Amino acid sequence: MTQKIRMDVKIAGVEFKNPVMTASGTFGSGAEYGEYVDLDGLGAVVTKGVASVPWAGNPTPRIAETCGGMLNAIGLQNPGMEVFCERNLPFLKQYDTRVIVNVCGRTQEDYCQVVERLSGEPVDMLEINVSCPNVKEGGIAFGQNADALESITRAVKRYAAQPVIMKLSPNVTDIGEMARAAEAGGADAISLINTLTGMKIDVHKRTFALANQTGGLSGPAVKPVAVRMVYEASRAVSLPVIGMGGIQSGEDAVEFLLAGATAVSVGTANFHDPCVTQKIVAGLQAYLEKYGIEDVKDLIGAVQPVPGPS
Amino acid sequence: MKQKEICRVLRQERINTSEPSDVGIYSLWLETKDIARKAAPGQFVMVYGKDDSRLLPRPISICQTDGTALRLVYRVAGSGTREFSRLGPGQTLEVLGPLGNGFPLGEVQGEHVLLLGGGIGIPPMLGTAVKLGKNATAVLGYRHETFLREEFAEVCPVAFATEDGSSGVKGNVLDVIHEGGLRADVIFACGPAPMLRAVQAYAAEEGIRCWISMEERMACGIGACLGCVCDTTQEDPHSHVHRKRVCKDGPVFLSTEVRL
Numbered sequence: 195m196t197q198k199i200r201m202d203v204k205i206a207g208v209e210f211k212n213p214v215m216t217a218s219g220t221f222g223s224g225a226e227y228g229e230y231v232d233l234d235g236l237g238a239v240v241t242k243g244v245a246s247v248p249w250a251g252n253p254t255p256r257i258a259e260t261c262g263g264m265l266n267a268i269g270l271q272n273p274g275m276e277v278f279c280e281r282n283l284p285f286l287k288q289y290d291t292r293v294i295v296n297v298c299g300r301t302q303e304d305y306c307q308v309v310e311r312l313s314g315e316p317v318d319m320l321e322i323n324v325s326c327p328n329v330k331e332g333g334i335a336f337g338q339n340a341d342a343l344e345s346i347t348r349a350v351k352r353y354a355a356q357p358v359i360m361k362l363s364p365n366v367t368d369i370g371e372m373a374r375a376a377e378a379g380g381a382d383a384i385s386l387i388n389t390l391t392g393m394k395i396d397v398h399k400r401t402f403a404l405a406n407q408t409g410g411l412s413g414p415a416v417k418p419v420a421v422r423m424v425y426e427a428s429r430a431v432s433l434p435v436i437g438m439g440g441i442q443s444g445e446d447a448v449e450f451l452l453a454g455a456t457a458v459s460v461g462t463a464n465f466h467d468p469c470v471t472q473k474i475v476a477g478l479q480a481y482l483e484k485y486g487i488e489d490v491k492d493l494i495g496a497v498q499p500v501p502g503p504s
Numbered sequence: 505m506k507q508k509e510i511c512r513v514l515r516q517e518r519i520n521t522s523e524p525s526d527v528g529i530y531s532l533w534l535e536t537k538d539i540a541r542k543a544a545p546g547q548f549v550m551v552y553g554k555d556d557s558r559l560l561p562r563p564i565s566i567c568q569t570d571g572t573a574l575r576l577v578y579r580v581a582g583s584g585t586r587e588f589s590r591l592g593p594g595q596t597l598e599v600l601g602p603l604g605n606g607f608p609l610g611e612v613q614g615e616h617v618l619l620l621g622g623g624i625g626i627p628p629m630l631g632t633a634v635k636l637g638k639n640a641t642a643v644l645g646y647r648h649e650t651f652l653r654e655e656f657a658e659v660c661p662v663a664f665a666t667e668d669g670s671s672g673v674k675g676n677v678l679d680v681i682h683e684g685g686l687r688a689d690v691i692f693a694c695g696p697a698p699m700l701r702a703v704q705a706y707a708a709e710e711g712i713r714c715w716i717s718m719e720e721r722m723a724c725g726i727g728a729c730l731g732c733v734c735d736t737t738q739e740d741p742h743s744h745v746h747r748k749r750v751c752k753d754g755p756v757f758l759s760t761e762v763r764l
Contacts, residue, residue, distance in 0.1 A: 222728035250745040257721040257731040
């Protein structure tokens with residue numbers, strides 16, 4: 195028995211067939227995973243970060259496993275916006291899924307250049323990675339200072355033809371303040387969390403595990419932090435929220451929706467199972483069936499306080 | 505759609521019994537549905553553990569195949585490979601593959617190939633030797649205890665070295681080549697970075713076509729995450745930054761193509 199369950203969600207006027215997306219950086223531009231996942235079954239493919247010119251990224255090792263998670267310091271290696279538009283977008287447009295392009299830069303002008311270049315392209319939304327160091331302001335990430343975040347949001351919005359998602363960094367004292375800064379700058383949505391900055395040391399070699407010394411922590415180890423931040427951010431602003439951080443199953447996705455997310459992104463779990471995204475869509479559907487919930491949107495922000503003594 | 509295969513362990517044994525247990529090298533035979541049939545020498549698989557605290561798969565080179573059976577010979581390097589080493593017959597393991605590009609057997613037909621294997625780079629050379637047969641000479645470099653040597657000897661001539669000089673030539677694979685005056689049209693090599701660097705230089709000096717198999721930490725194994733890149737002499741077609749993906753563009757590269 196399959197009743198008609200609604201899985202569609204809407205963010206900033208863009209309709210998604212279901213709320214499961216890929217997390218930027220873990221899924222390339224979809225081509226590599228196309229052999230493992232029916233991309234038509236996903237709500238959206240969020241691409242790896244695209245810069246104005248090719249970026250070589252960091253030296254290796256770029257990857258280190260940690261308990262329940264991993265550190266990465268890829269350094270946003272990417273071929274730049276021209277190759278991306280000529281090669282990767284036509285690939286993605288073969289599929290019946292939404293395309294969200296993640297944008298990275300070293301200066302405000304970098305971001306604006308990419309956003310402007312994408313304005314005439316078949317892209318549904320833009321996701322701005324503000325965890326990159328701002329080279330003109332001493333290297334502190336755009337997303338770690340509320341004024342810088344508001345300013346870059348406003349700048350990007352001037353050039354953007356598509357709705358803009360600001361992807362927030364969790365490496366801040368008050369995530370609500372950052373969410374409000376993005377909203378003040380005119381963001382159409384926010385996504386979080388990006389990775390938590392971490393470090394691993396190889397005690398046998400007495401060296402850093404990563405050539406970059408620090409890296410971004412992701413995977414199930416960060417999930418409780420991510421759920422808490424999604425909850426706080428979604429209550430701080432009226433913007434739709436895309437939640438991510440350690441999602442491995444349909445029930446993990448439900449947790450983020452209950453915390454206040456309208457959609458979720460799946461990242462590191464792709465490395466544990468290249469087919470995981472479609473399993474999460476199925477798992478989410480199974481959850482709704484199990485509890486007789488007819489519309490996935492009924493879960494958004496629906497978490498209740500623990501009942502006290504009566 | 506491709507997916508991971510659940511493979512049953514046929515048998516597993518430790519093959520370097522005289523060395524300390526923390527440097528155990530294991531030979532694992534798995535029954536596969538498609539992986540062994542599709543595998544080519546020099547390709548690898550991703551092996552997934554069952555412990556949720558370790559979420560990344562381990563890339564392991566394919567040693568050889570026999571029909572639907574797949575043989576992996578690997579070193580216990582940490583908790584993930586230690587988990588694999590405890591598996592016995594009938595237990596299962598999730599495996600993705602075969603992945604990457606193996607040695608270009610089609611490009612060396614009729615030529616004599618030197619197969620250079622150092623340490624845990626030796627296993628992928630066995631399947632390659634089986635395919636090349638008498639067109640190959642295997643040159644193996646060990647630390648102390650030799651392993652798989654008799655199996656190589658069944659299919660091609662073998663020369664070897666040990667670092668401590670306990671058997672064979674004292675030194676490494678290049679010492680064996682120099683001492684034995686070995687010549688070849690082509691070199692296939694797999695081993696630690698210092699060995700590959702020396703082999704790369706030797707091949708350049710001698711003007712021998714040489715392919716080497718690279719190793720790097722991986723996450724996805726399928727070319728998406730860009731965790732396992734190596735530096736290349738030419739601009740790469742994926743990112744246009746002189747960095748290729750070991751998992752997808754390799755792990756076997758022309759020696760003139762990579763910077764070690």
